[in-house]
Amino acid sequence: MEYFLQLYNLVLSTSVVFVLFFLWRVSFRCWISPARAYQKLKRNGFKGPSPVFPLGNIMDMKKAIEEGSRSVNSNDESLNTITHDIHSTVFPYYARWQKSHGKVFVYWLGTEPFLYIADPEFLKQMSSGVMGKSWGKPRVFKNDREPMFGNGLVMTEGDQWVHHRHVITPAFSPANLKGMASLMVESANKMLERWTALISSGKPEIDVEREIISTAGEIIAKTSFGIIHEDGKKVLEKLRTMQVTLFKTNRFVGVPFNQFIVPKQSLEAKRLGKKIDNLLLSIIDDRKTGVVANNQKDLLGLLLEGNSENGKAGKSLTTRELVDECKTFFFAGHETTALALSWTLLLLAMHPEWQDQLRDEIKQVVGDKKEIDATMLAGLKKMGWVMSEVLRLYSPAPNVQRQVLEDIKVYDMVIPKGTNMWIDVVSMNHDPSLWGDDVNQFKPERFKEDSLYGGCKHKMGFLPFGFGGRMCIGRNLTMMEYRIVLTLILSMFSFAVSPNYRHSPSILLSLRPSQGLPLIVKPL
Numbered sequence: 001m002e003y004f005l006q007l008y009n010l011v012l013s014t015s016v017v018f019v020l021f022f023l024w025r026v027s028f029r030c031w032i033s034p035a036r037a038y039q040k041l042k043r044n045g046f047k048g049p050s051p052v053f054p055l056g057n058i059m060d061m062k063k064a065i066e067e068g069s070r071s072v073n074s075n076d077e078s079l080n081t082i083t084h085d086i087h088s089t090v091f092p093y094y095a096r097w098q099k100s101h102g103k104v105f106v107y108w109l110g111t112e113p114f115l116y117i118a119d120p121e122f123l124k125q126m127s128s129g130v131m132g133k134s135w136g137k138p139r140v141f142k143n144d145r146e147p148m149f150g151n152g153l154v155m156t157e158g159d160q161w162v163h164h165r166h167v168i169t170p171a172f173s174p175a176n177l178k179g180m181a182s183l184m185v186e187s188a189n190k191m192l193e194r195w196t197a198l199i200s201s202g203k204p205e206i207d208v209e210r211e212i213i214s215t216a217g218e219i220i221a222k223t224s225f226g227i228i229h230e231d232g233k234k235v236l237e238k239l240r241t242m243q244v245t246l247f248k249t250n251r252f253v254g255v256p257f258n259q260f261i262v263p264k265q266s267l268e269a270k271r272l273g274k275k276i277d278n279l280l281l282s283i284i285d286d287r288k289t290g291v292v293a294n295n296q297k298d299l300l301g302l303l304l305e306g307n308s309e310n311g312k313a314g315k316s317l318t319t320r321e322l323v324d325e326c327k328t329f330f331f332a333g334h335e336t337t338a339l340a341l342s343w344t345l346l347l348l349a350m351h352p353e354w355q356d357q358l359r360d361e362i363k364q365v366v367g368d369k370k371e372i373d374a375t376m377l378a379g380l381k382k383m384g385w386v387m388s389e390v391l392r393l394y395s396p397a398p399n400v401q402r403q404v405l406e407d408i409k410v411y412d413m414v415i416p417k418g419t420n421m422w423i424d425v426v427s428m429n430h431d432p433s434l435w436g437d438d439v440n441q442f443k444p445e446r447f448k449e450d451s452l453y454g455g456c457k458h459k460m461g462f463l464p465f466g467f468g469g470r471m472c473i474g475r476n477l478t479m480m481e482y483r484i485v486l487t488l489i490l491s492m493f494s495f496a497v498s499p500n501y502r503h504s505p506s507i508l509l510s511l512r513p514s515q516g517l518p519l520i521v522k523p524l
Protein backbone atom coordinates (compact mmCIF):
# COMPACT_ATOMS: atom_id res chain seq x y z
CA MET A 1 0.00 0.00 0.00
CA GLU A 2 2.79 2.32 1.04
CA TYR A 3 4.55 1.52 -2.22
CA PHE A 4 1.51 2.65 -4.26
CA LEU A 5 1.21 5.80 -2.19
CA GLN A 6 4.85 6.64 -2.87
CA LEU A 7 4.39 5.93 -6.57
CA TYR A 8 1.27 8.12 -6.62
CA ASN A 9 3.19 10.99 -4.95
CA LEU A 10 6.05 10.59 -7.38
CA VAL A 11 3.74 10.69 -10.42
CA LEU A 12 1.87 13.66 -8.95
CA SER A 13 4.98 15.70 -8.20
CA THR A 14 6.51 14.87 -11.64
CA SER A 15 3.29 15.99 -13.31
CA VAL A 16 3.25 19.21 -11.29
CA VAL A 17 6.88 19.94 -12.25
CA PHE A 18 6.06 19.15 -15.87
CA VAL A 19 2.98 21.43 -15.90
CA LEU A 20 4.91 24.26 -14.18
CA PHE A 21 7.76 23.88 -16.66
CA PHE A 22 5.28 23.94 -19.56
CA LEU A 23 3.54 27.06 -18.20
CA TRP A 24 6.93 28.76 -17.73
CA ARG A 25 7.89 27.92 -21.36
CA VAL A 26 4.56 29.24 -22.65
CA SER A 27 4.70 32.49 -20.67
CA PHE A 28 8.39 32.97 -21.53
CA ARG A 29 7.67 32.53 -25.21
CA CYS A 30 4.39 34.47 -25.30
CA TRP A 31 5.10 37.32 -22.89
CA ILE A 32 8.48 37.55 -21.16
CA SER A 33 10.78 37.25 -24.18
CA PRO A 34 8.69 39.52 -26.50
CA ALA A 35 8.22 42.11 -23.71
CA ARG A 36 12.02 42.22 -23.21
CA ALA A 37 12.60 42.62 -26.97
CA TYR A 38 9.91 45.34 -27.07
CA GLN A 39 11.60 47.33 -24.28
CA LYS A 40 15.02 46.96 -25.91
CA LEU A 41 13.79 48.22 -29.29
CA LYS A 42 11.98 51.12 -27.60
CA ARG A 43 15.14 52.06 -25.64
CA ASN A 44 16.99 52.17 -28.94
CA GLY A 45 14.55 54.71 -30.35
CA PHE A 46 12.49 52.41 -32.63
CA LYS A 47 8.85 53.38 -32.75
CA GLY A 48 5.85 51.71 -34.33
CA PRO A 49 2.21 50.68 -33.85
CA SER A 50 1.48 49.34 -30.35
CA PRO A 51 1.32 45.53 -30.28
CA VAL A 52 -1.20 43.49 -28.31
CA PHE A 53 0.49 40.31 -27.12
CA PRO A 54 0.35 37.50 -28.13
CA LEU A 55 -1.12 38.53 -31.52
CA GLY A 56 1.13 41.56 -32.02
CA ASN A 57 -0.31 43.76 -34.81
CA ILE A 58 -1.97 40.96 -36.77
CA MET A 59 -5.51 42.13 -36.00
CA ASP A 60 -4.66 45.70 -37.21
CA MET A 61 -3.32 44.17 -40.42
CA LYS A 62 -6.43 42.08 -40.96
CA LYS A 63 -8.63 45.11 -40.31
CA ALA A 64 -6.71 47.22 -42.83
CA ILE A 65 -7.09 44.46 -45.46
CA GLU A 66 -10.84 44.11 -44.76
CA GLU A 67 -11.38 47.88 -44.96
CA GLY A 68 -9.40 47.98 -48.20
CA SER A 69 -11.44 45.21 -49.82
CA ARG A 70 -14.74 46.73 -48.54
CA SER A 71 -13.91 50.06 -50.18
CA VAL A 72 -12.96 48.26 -53.43
CA ASN A 73 -16.20 46.22 -53.42
CA SER A 74 -18.35 49.29 -52.70
CA ASN A 75 -16.67 50.98 -55.64
CA ASP A 76 -16.61 48.37 -58.39
CA GLU A 77 -15.38 51.06 -60.80
CA SER A 78 -11.94 50.89 -59.14
CA LEU A 79 -11.51 47.30 -60.36
CA ASN A 80 -12.02 48.48 -63.92
CA THR A 81 -9.36 51.19 -63.76
CA ILE A 82 -5.80 50.00 -63.99
CA THR A 83 -3.52 52.03 -61.77
CA HIS A 84 0.06 51.04 -61.09
CA ASP A 85 0.02 52.96 -57.81
CA ILE A 86 -0.42 49.74 -55.85
CA HIS A 87 1.40 50.07 -52.54
CA SER A 88 -1.60 51.09 -50.45
CA THR A 89 -3.71 48.35 -52.08
CA VAL A 90 -1.34 45.43 -51.54
CA PHE A 91 0.11 46.59 -48.21
CA PRO A 92 -2.61 48.86 -46.72
CA TYR A 93 -1.23 48.44 -43.17
CA TYR A 94 2.32 49.46 -44.08
CA ALA A 95 1.03 52.46 -46.06
CA ARG A 96 -1.00 53.51 -43.00
CA TRP A 97 1.85 52.99 -40.50
CA GLN A 98 4.32 54.84 -42.77
CA LYS A 99 2.15 57.94 -42.40
CA SER A 100 2.55 57.96 -38.62
CA HIS A 101 5.95 56.29 -38.12
CA GLY A 102 7.99 57.02 -41.26
CA LYS A 103 9.89 54.59 -43.46
CA VAL A 104 11.57 52.64 -40.63
CA PHE A 105 9.52 51.28 -37.72
CA VAL A 106 8.88 48.14 -35.69
CA TYR A 107 5.71 46.06 -35.90
CA TRP A 108 4.86 42.62 -34.52
CA LEU A 109 3.74 39.41 -36.18
CA GLY A 110 2.51 37.54 -33.13
CA THR A 111 5.36 37.62 -30.65
CA GLU A 112 8.04 38.30 -33.27
CA PRO A 113 9.37 41.84 -33.76
CA PHE A 114 9.85 42.93 -37.38
CA LEU A 115 11.88 45.97 -38.33
CA TYR A 116 10.11 47.46 -41.34
CA ILE A 117 12.42 49.24 -43.78
CA ALA A 118 11.46 51.27 -46.86
CA ASP A 119 14.40 53.69 -46.63
CA PRO A 120 17.32 52.66 -48.90
CA GLU A 121 19.86 54.82 -47.03
CA PHE A 122 18.98 53.12 -43.71
CA LEU A 123 19.31 49.76 -45.46
CA LYS A 124 22.72 50.71 -46.83
CA GLN A 125 23.98 51.86 -43.42
CA MET A 126 22.63 48.73 -41.80
CA SER A 127 23.85 46.15 -44.30
CA SER A 128 27.28 47.50 -45.20
CA GLY A 129 29.85 45.21 -43.66
CA VAL A 130 27.41 42.36 -42.94
CA MET A 131 28.45 39.26 -44.88
CA GLY A 132 25.97 36.89 -46.54
CA LYS A 133 26.68 34.20 -43.94
CA SER A 134 25.89 36.57 -41.08
CA TRP A 135 22.27 37.07 -42.09
CA GLY A 136 19.64 34.79 -40.64
CA LYS A 137 16.14 34.05 -41.89
CA PRO A 138 13.11 34.79 -39.68
CA ARG A 139 12.50 31.76 -37.46
CA VAL A 140 8.73 32.07 -37.87
CA PHE A 141 8.96 31.69 -41.64
CA LYS A 142 11.46 28.85 -41.30
CA ASN A 143 8.92 26.94 -39.19
CA ASP A 144 5.92 27.86 -41.28
CA ARG A 145 7.48 27.10 -44.65
CA GLU A 146 9.41 24.04 -43.53
CA PRO A 147 7.38 21.67 -45.76
CA MET A 148 8.16 23.90 -48.78
CA PHE A 149 11.83 24.73 -48.40
CA GLY A 150 13.11 22.40 -45.67
CA ASN A 151 16.64 23.50 -44.99
CA GLY A 152 17.27 24.55 -48.59
CA LEU A 153 19.28 27.57 -49.67
CA VAL A 154 16.51 30.12 -49.01
CA MET A 155 16.41 29.13 -45.33
CA THR A 156 19.96 28.03 -44.44
CA GLU A 157 22.23 30.23 -42.35
CA GLY A 158 25.90 30.61 -41.35
CA ASP A 159 28.48 28.06 -42.49
CA GLN A 160 25.77 25.73 -43.78
CA TRP A 161 24.56 28.50 -46.14
CA VAL A 162 28.16 29.10 -47.33
CA HIS A 163 28.52 25.38 -48.06
CA HIS A 164 25.23 25.11 -49.95
CA ARG A 165 25.76 28.32 -51.94
CA HIS A 166 29.27 27.22 -52.86
CA VAL A 167 28.11 23.80 -54.09
CA ILE A 168 25.03 25.08 -55.94
CA THR A 169 26.42 28.20 -57.68
CA PRO A 170 28.26 26.32 -60.49
CA ALA A 171 25.01 24.56 -61.51
CA PHE A 172 23.64 28.00 -62.47
CA SER A 173 26.64 28.93 -64.66
CA PRO A 174 25.82 30.40 -68.12
CA ALA A 175 27.20 27.27 -69.82
CA ASN A 176 24.90 24.99 -67.80
CA LEU A 177 21.89 27.24 -68.25
CA LYS A 178 22.38 27.26 -72.01
CA GLY A 179 21.79 23.50 -71.99
CA MET A 180 18.32 24.09 -70.50
CA ALA A 181 17.09 26.44 -73.25
CA SER A 182 15.58 23.64 -75.33
CA LEU A 183 13.53 22.39 -72.33
CA MET A 184 12.07 25.89 -72.01
CA VAL A 185 11.30 26.20 -75.73
CA GLU A 186 9.58 22.80 -75.66
CA SER A 187 7.21 23.72 -72.76
CA ALA A 188 6.49 27.21 -74.11
CA ASN A 189 5.62 25.80 -77.55
CA LYS A 190 3.26 23.30 -75.96
CA MET A 191 1.46 26.21 -74.26
CA LEU A 192 1.28 28.20 -77.51
CA GLU A 193 -0.17 25.22 -79.35
CA ARG A 194 -2.90 25.14 -76.70
CA TRP A 195 -3.55 28.86 -77.29
CA THR A 196 -3.80 28.33 -81.04
CA ALA A 197 -6.32 25.53 -80.50
CA LEU A 198 -8.39 27.67 -78.10
CA ILE A 199 -8.46 30.61 -80.52
CA SER A 200 -9.42 28.34 -83.46
CA SER A 201 -12.29 26.99 -81.39
CA GLY A 202 -13.62 30.54 -80.98
CA LYS A 203 -12.19 31.23 -77.49
CA PRO A 204 -9.73 34.11 -77.87
CA GLU A 205 -9.96 35.11 -74.19
CA ILE A 206 -7.17 33.33 -72.32
CA ASP A 207 -6.30 33.53 -68.63
CA VAL A 208 -2.60 34.00 -69.28
CA GLU A 209 -1.62 33.90 -65.61
CA ARG A 210 -3.02 30.39 -65.16
CA GLU A 211 -1.43 29.24 -68.40
CA ILE A 212 1.98 30.69 -67.64
CA ILE A 213 2.07 29.48 -64.01
CA SER A 214 1.47 25.94 -65.21
CA THR A 215 4.08 26.23 -67.99
CA ALA A 216 6.65 27.77 -65.63
CA GLY A 217 5.94 24.99 -63.11
CA GLU A 218 6.66 22.44 -65.82
CA ILE A 219 9.83 24.29 -66.86
CA ILE A 220 11.20 24.53 -63.32
CA ALA A 221 10.39 20.88 -62.62
CA LYS A 222 12.21 19.88 -65.84
CA THR A 223 15.19 22.12 -65.19
CA SER A 224 15.40 21.18 -61.50
CA PHE A 225 14.83 17.44 -61.34
CA GLY A 226 13.64 16.20 -64.74
CA ILE A 227 9.86 15.98 -64.95
CA ILE A 228 10.26 13.48 -67.80
CA HIS A 229 10.46 10.88 -65.05
CA GLU A 230 6.90 9.73 -64.12
CA ASP A 231 7.63 10.49 -60.45
CA GLY A 232 8.62 14.01 -61.55
CA LYS A 233 5.04 14.65 -62.69
CA LYS A 234 3.66 13.42 -59.38
CA VAL A 235 6.07 15.68 -57.49
CA LEU A 236 4.94 18.66 -59.57
CA GLU A 237 1.25 18.01 -58.79
CA LYS A 238 1.91 17.58 -55.07
CA LEU A 239 4.15 20.66 -54.88
CA ARG A 240 1.34 22.73 -56.38
CA THR A 241 -1.24 21.32 -53.93
CA MET A 242 1.07 21.97 -51.01
CA GLN A 243 1.54 25.63 -51.92
CA VAL A 244 -2.22 26.19 -51.88
CA THR A 245 -2.62 24.25 -48.60
CA LEU A 246 0.20 26.10 -46.87
CA PHE A 247 -1.05 29.54 -47.66
CA LYS A 248 -4.33 28.80 -46.02
CA THR A 249 -2.37 28.15 -42.81
CA ASN A 250 -0.26 31.28 -42.85
CA ARG A 251 -2.80 33.61 -41.35
CA PHE A 252 -1.37 33.60 -37.84
CA VAL A 253 2.34 33.53 -38.62
CA GLY A 254 4.34 34.46 -35.53
CA VAL A 255 1.63 33.59 -33.00
CA PRO A 256 2.91 30.89 -30.65
CA PHE A 257 1.39 27.44 -31.27
CA ASN A 258 -0.37 28.78 -34.39
CA GLN A 259 -0.35 25.29 -35.88
CA PHE A 260 -3.14 24.45 -33.42
CA ILE A 261 -5.29 27.31 -34.75
CA VAL A 262 -5.57 25.62 -38.16
CA PRO A 263 -4.58 22.02 -37.29
CA LYS A 264 -6.15 20.42 -40.36
CA GLN A 265 -4.16 22.42 -42.89
CA SER A 266 -0.94 22.19 -40.85
CA LEU A 267 -1.21 18.40 -40.76
CA GLU A 268 -2.15 18.26 -44.46
CA ALA A 269 0.92 20.37 -45.40
CA LYS A 270 3.15 18.08 -43.31
CA ARG A 271 1.65 14.98 -44.91
CA LEU A 272 2.14 16.38 -48.42
CA GLY A 273 5.68 17.46 -47.51
CA LYS A 274 6.50 13.86 -46.53
CA LYS A 275 5.03 12.46 -49.77
CA ILE A 276 7.02 14.94 -51.88
CA ASP A 277 10.20 14.10 -49.96
CA ASN A 278 9.66 10.38 -50.63
CA LEU A 279 9.05 10.93 -54.35
CA LEU A 280 12.15 13.11 -54.67
CA LEU A 281 14.16 10.58 -52.68
CA SER A 282 13.19 7.86 -55.13
CA ILE A 283 14.13 10.10 -58.12
CA ILE A 284 17.54 10.76 -56.54
CA ASP A 285 18.07 7.11 -55.60
CA ASP A 286 17.22 5.97 -59.14
CA ARG A 287 19.80 8.36 -60.55
CA LYS A 288 22.41 7.45 -57.97
CA THR A 289 22.02 3.72 -58.51
CA GLY A 290 21.88 4.05 -62.28
CA VAL A 291 18.23 2.83 -62.64
CA VAL A 292 17.77 6.12 -64.51
CA ALA A 293 20.92 7.40 -66.22
CA ASN A 294 22.13 10.63 -64.65
CA ASN A 295 22.81 12.25 -67.99
CA GLN A 296 20.11 14.89 -67.77
CA LYS A 297 21.49 18.39 -67.68
CA ASP A 298 19.03 19.55 -65.04
CA LEU A 299 20.05 21.14 -61.73
CA LEU A 300 19.77 17.84 -59.84
CA GLY A 301 21.88 16.08 -62.48
CA LEU A 302 24.53 18.82 -62.22
CA LEU A 303 24.57 18.63 -58.41
CA LEU A 304 24.92 14.83 -58.50
CA GLU A 305 27.75 15.17 -61.02
CA GLY A 306 29.40 17.68 -58.70
CA ASN A 307 28.86 15.30 -55.79
CA SER A 308 30.70 12.45 -57.48
CA GLU A 309 33.59 14.75 -58.51
CA ASN A 310 33.91 16.62 -55.23
CA GLY A 311 32.50 14.19 -52.71
CA LYS A 312 35.84 13.51 -51.10
CA ALA A 313 36.77 17.20 -50.97
CA GLY A 314 33.70 17.87 -48.79
CA LYS A 315 31.91 19.84 -51.48
CA SER A 316 28.91 17.59 -51.87
CA LEU A 317 25.34 17.65 -50.58
CA THR A 318 23.69 14.76 -48.76
CA THR A 319 20.59 13.13 -50.25
CA ARG A 320 18.42 14.92 -47.66
CA GLU A 321 19.98 18.26 -48.65
CA LEU A 322 19.41 17.51 -52.35
CA VAL A 323 15.71 16.88 -51.65
CA ASP A 324 15.40 20.25 -49.90
CA GLU A 325 17.20 22.05 -52.73
CA CYS A 326 14.93 20.51 -55.38
CA LYS A 327 11.88 21.76 -53.45
CA THR A 328 13.54 25.16 -52.99
CA PHE A 329 14.23 25.59 -56.71
CA PHE A 330 10.61 24.76 -57.44
CA PHE A 331 9.06 27.14 -54.90
CA ALA A 332 11.57 29.98 -55.27
CA GLY A 333 11.73 29.69 -59.02
CA HIS A 334 8.47 28.98 -60.77
CA GLU A 335 5.87 31.42 -59.52
CA THR A 336 8.25 34.40 -59.45
CA THR A 337 9.23 33.89 -63.09
CA ALA A 338 5.64 33.16 -64.14
CA LEU A 339 4.38 36.34 -62.48
CA ALA A 340 7.11 38.46 -64.07
CA LEU A 341 5.89 37.13 -67.44
CA SER A 342 2.18 37.50 -66.61
CA TRP A 343 2.49 41.14 -65.45
CA THR A 344 4.57 41.80 -68.58
CA LEU A 345 1.74 40.55 -70.78
CA LEU A 346 -0.70 42.87 -68.99
CA LEU A 347 1.58 45.89 -69.41
CA LEU A 348 2.30 45.06 -73.04
CA ALA A 349 -1.43 44.59 -73.67
CA MET A 350 -1.92 48.13 -72.33
CA HIS A 351 0.99 49.40 -74.45
CA PRO A 352 0.75 47.89 -77.97
CA GLU A 353 3.52 50.29 -79.09
CA TRP A 354 5.91 48.30 -76.85
CA GLN A 355 4.67 45.00 -78.33
CA ASP A 356 5.69 46.42 -81.75
CA GLN A 357 9.08 47.61 -80.51
CA LEU A 358 9.87 44.21 -78.98
CA ARG A 359 8.71 42.36 -82.12
CA ASP A 360 11.04 44.51 -84.23
CA GLU A 361 13.90 43.75 -81.86
CA ILE A 362 13.14 40.02 -81.97
CA LYS A 363 13.19 40.12 -85.82
CA GLN A 364 16.59 41.80 -85.77
CA VAL A 365 18.19 39.67 -83.07
CA VAL A 366 16.58 36.23 -83.41
CA GLY A 367 15.13 36.39 -86.93
CA ASP A 368 12.46 33.86 -87.87
CA LYS A 369 14.27 30.88 -86.38
CA LYS A 370 12.11 28.26 -84.70
CA GLU A 371 14.98 27.17 -82.44
CA ILE A 372 16.20 29.86 -80.06
CA ASP A 373 19.92 30.00 -79.50
CA ALA A 374 20.53 31.09 -75.90
CA THR A 375 23.61 33.11 -76.90
CA MET A 376 21.39 35.49 -78.91
CA LEU A 377 19.24 36.38 -75.94
CA ALA A 378 21.65 38.98 -74.53
CA GLY A 379 21.00 41.02 -77.69
CA LEU A 380 17.36 41.57 -76.65
CA LYS A 381 18.16 44.85 -74.88
CA LYS A 382 14.72 46.45 -74.99
CA MET A 383 13.22 43.26 -73.63
CA GLY A 384 15.64 43.62 -70.72
CA TRP A 385 14.37 47.18 -70.03
CA VAL A 386 10.77 45.92 -70.15
CA MET A 387 11.59 43.14 -67.69
CA SER A 388 13.22 45.56 -65.24
CA GLU A 389 10.30 47.99 -65.50
CA VAL A 390 7.83 45.16 -64.83
CA LEU A 391 9.87 43.98 -61.83
CA ARG A 392 9.76 47.58 -60.57
CA LEU A 393 6.01 48.13 -60.97
CA TYR A 394 4.88 44.59 -60.07
CA SER A 395 7.79 42.94 -58.26
CA PRO A 396 6.87 39.23 -57.90
CA ALA A 397 9.04 39.14 -54.73
CA PRO A 398 7.39 42.05 -52.89
CA ASN A 399 9.76 41.98 -49.92
CA VAL A 400 13.10 40.70 -48.71
CA GLN A 401 13.24 39.09 -45.28
CA ARG A 402 16.26 38.67 -43.07
CA GLN A 403 17.05 38.19 -39.39
CA VAL A 404 19.79 39.95 -37.44
CA LEU A 405 22.03 37.29 -35.85
CA GLU A 406 24.21 39.79 -33.95
CA ASP A 407 23.46 43.30 -32.63
CA ILE A 408 23.91 45.80 -35.52
CA LYS A 409 24.61 49.48 -34.96
CA VAL A 410 22.95 51.94 -37.34
CA TYR A 411 23.52 55.66 -36.72
CA ASP A 412 23.18 55.86 -32.92
CA MET A 413 20.72 52.98 -32.63
CA VAL A 414 21.30 49.28 -32.03
CA ILE A 415 19.16 46.66 -33.76
CA PRO A 416 19.16 43.80 -31.25
CA LYS A 417 20.12 40.27 -32.19
CA GLY A 418 17.04 38.22 -33.12
CA THR A 419 15.15 41.13 -34.72
CA ASN A 420 13.54 40.20 -38.04
CA MET A 421 13.73 42.57 -40.98
CA TRP A 422 11.03 43.18 -43.55
CA ILE A 423 12.29 45.23 -46.49
CA ASP A 424 9.34 46.64 -48.40
CA VAL A 425 10.39 46.38 -52.06
CA VAL A 426 6.97 47.51 -53.34
CA SER A 427 7.15 50.73 -51.34
CA MET A 428 10.64 51.61 -52.59
CA ASN A 429 9.68 50.79 -56.19
CA HIS A 430 6.74 53.20 -55.99
CA ASP A 431 8.45 56.00 -54.07
CA PRO A 432 8.39 59.30 -56.04
CA SER A 433 11.32 60.62 -54.00
CA LEU A 434 13.45 57.82 -55.55
CA TRP A 435 12.00 57.65 -59.08
CA GLY A 436 10.40 61.03 -59.79
CA ASP A 437 6.82 62.10 -60.44
CA ASP A 438 6.35 59.53 -63.23
CA VAL A 439 7.01 56.71 -60.72
CA ASN A 440 3.67 54.99 -61.43
CA GLN A 441 3.96 55.07 -65.21
CA PHE A 442 5.20 52.20 -67.37
CA LYS A 443 8.37 53.60 -68.94
CA PRO A 444 10.88 50.88 -69.85
CA GLU A 445 13.11 53.53 -71.42
CA ARG A 446 14.21 54.62 -67.92
CA PHE A 447 16.54 51.59 -68.07
CA LYS A 448 18.09 52.68 -71.39
CA GLU A 449 20.88 54.82 -69.95
CA ASP A 450 21.06 53.07 -66.59
CA SER A 451 20.34 49.40 -67.23
CA LEU A 452 20.85 48.33 -63.59
CA TYR A 453 19.03 50.98 -61.59
CA GLY A 454 16.74 52.71 -64.12
CA GLY A 455 17.73 56.15 -62.82
CA CYS A 456 16.68 55.35 -59.24
CA LYS A 457 18.24 57.98 -56.98
CA HIS A 458 19.62 55.41 -54.54
CA LYS A 459 21.51 52.21 -55.42
CA MET A 460 19.66 50.30 -52.67
CA GLY A 461 16.30 51.55 -53.90
CA PHE A 462 15.85 48.91 -56.62
CA LEU A 463 16.30 45.33 -55.34
CA PRO A 464 14.24 42.99 -57.57
CA PHE A 465 16.58 40.10 -56.73
CA GLY A 466 17.63 41.11 -53.22
CA PHE A 467 21.07 42.35 -52.19
CA GLY A 468 24.56 41.34 -51.10
CA GLY A 469 25.81 37.75 -50.89
CA ARG A 470 22.28 36.36 -50.52
CA MET A 471 21.08 37.79 -53.81
CA CYS A 472 18.84 35.46 -55.86
CA ILE A 473 20.87 32.55 -57.24
CA GLY A 474 18.30 31.90 -60.01
CA ARG A 475 18.29 35.35 -61.62
CA ASN A 476 20.13 34.28 -64.78
CA LEU A 477 17.84 31.28 -65.20
CA THR A 478 14.85 33.61 -64.85
CA MET A 479 16.20 36.09 -67.37
CA MET A 480 16.76 33.33 -69.88
CA GLU A 481 13.30 31.80 -69.37
CA TYR A 482 11.65 35.25 -69.53
CA ARG A 483 13.33 36.10 -72.82
CA ILE A 484 12.63 32.70 -74.41
CA VAL A 485 8.95 32.53 -73.45
CA LEU A 486 8.24 36.18 -74.31
CA THR A 487 10.04 35.90 -77.65
CA LEU A 488 7.92 32.90 -78.62
CA ILE A 489 4.66 34.55 -77.50
CA LEU A 490 5.38 37.85 -79.28
CA SER A 491 6.42 36.06 -82.45
CA MET A 492 3.05 34.33 -82.72
CA PHE A 493 0.43 36.54 -81.07
CA SER A 494 -0.70 40.06 -80.29
CA PHE A 495 -2.86 40.70 -77.23
CA ALA A 496 -5.16 43.26 -75.65
CA VAL A 497 -6.70 43.59 -72.17
CA SER A 498 -10.00 41.70 -71.91
CA PRO A 499 -13.06 43.70 -70.75
CA ASN A 500 -13.40 40.96 -68.10
CA TYR A 501 -10.05 41.78 -66.49
CA ARG A 502 -10.34 43.13 -62.91
CA HIS A 503 -7.21 44.84 -61.65
CA SER A 504 -6.65 43.50 -58.13
CA PRO A 505 -3.00 42.81 -57.39
CA SER A 506 -2.59 41.11 -54.02
CA ILE A 507 -0.02 39.21 -52.00
CA LEU A 508 -0.05 35.43 -51.66
CA LEU A 509 3.64 35.05 -50.90
CA SER A 510 4.21 36.61 -54.37
CA LEU A 511 2.46 39.62 -55.90
CA ARG A 512 -0.23 38.21 -58.16
CA PRO A 513 -3.37 39.24 -60.06
CA SER A 514 -5.88 37.83 -57.58
CA GLN A 515 -8.73 37.58 -60.10
CA GLY A 516 -6.71 36.07 -62.93
CA LEU A 517 -5.40 37.80 -66.03
CA PRO A 518 -7.71 37.35 -69.02
CA LEU A 519 -6.36 38.81 -72.26
CA ILE A 520 -7.78 38.74 -75.78
CA VAL A 521 -5.16 36.93 -77.82
CA LYS A 522 -4.92 37.10 -81.64
CA PRO A 523 -2.61 35.16 -83.95
CA LEU A 524 -0.32 37.50 -85.98
Ligand code: HEM
Pocket: 153, 154, 155, 165, 328, 329, 330, 332, 333, 334, 336, 337, 340, 395, 396, 397, 399, 400, 401, 463, 464, 465, 466, 467, 468, 469, 470, 471, 472, 473, 474, 475, 477, 478
Ligand atom coordinates in the same frame (compact mmCIF):
# COMPACT_ATOMS: atom_id res chain seq x y z
C1 HEM B 1 11.47 36.91 -61.44
C2 HEM B 1 12.01 35.88 -60.82
C3 HEM B 1 12.65 35.91 -59.47
C4 HEM B 1 12.64 36.90 -58.53
C5 HEM B 1 11.95 38.27 -58.60
C6 HEM B 1 13.42 36.42 -57.39
C7 HEM B 1 13.65 37.15 -56.24
C8 HEM B 1 14.42 36.72 -55.19
C9 HEM B 1 14.67 37.49 -54.00
C10 HEM B 1 14.17 38.90 -53.72
C11 HEM B 1 15.45 36.72 -53.19
C12 HEM B 1 15.93 37.10 -51.79
C13 HEM B 1 17.30 37.67 -51.89
C14 HEM B 1 17.81 38.29 -50.61
O1 HEM B 1 17.52 37.80 -49.50
O2 HEM B 1 18.54 39.26 -50.75
C15 HEM B 1 15.68 35.46 -53.87
C16 HEM B 1 16.45 34.43 -53.35
C17 HEM B 1 16.55 33.19 -53.93
N1 HEM B 1 16.05 32.81 -55.16
FE1 HEM B 1 15.06 34.00 -56.46
N2 HEM B 1 13.86 35.15 -57.66
C18 HEM B 1 13.43 34.79 -58.91
C19 HEM B 1 13.68 33.60 -59.57
C20 HEM B 1 14.35 32.53 -59.03
C21 HEM B 1 14.60 31.26 -59.70
C22 HEM B 1 14.20 30.93 -61.13
C23 HEM B 1 15.23 30.44 -58.79
C24 HEM B 1 15.74 29.01 -58.92
C25 HEM B 1 15.52 28.17 -59.79
C26 HEM B 1 15.42 31.19 -57.58
C27 HEM B 1 16.03 30.72 -56.44
C28 HEM B 1 16.34 31.49 -55.35
C29 HEM B 1 17.08 30.98 -54.20
C30 HEM B 1 17.56 29.54 -54.02
C31 HEM B 1 17.23 32.06 -53.32
C32 HEM B 1 17.95 32.04 -51.98
C33 HEM B 1 19.37 32.54 -52.20
C34 HEM B 1 20.20 32.61 -50.94
O3 HEM B 1 19.65 32.90 -49.88
O4 HEM B 1 21.41 32.37 -51.06
N3 HEM B 1 14.87 32.45 -57.76
N4 HEM B 1 15.05 35.48 -55.09
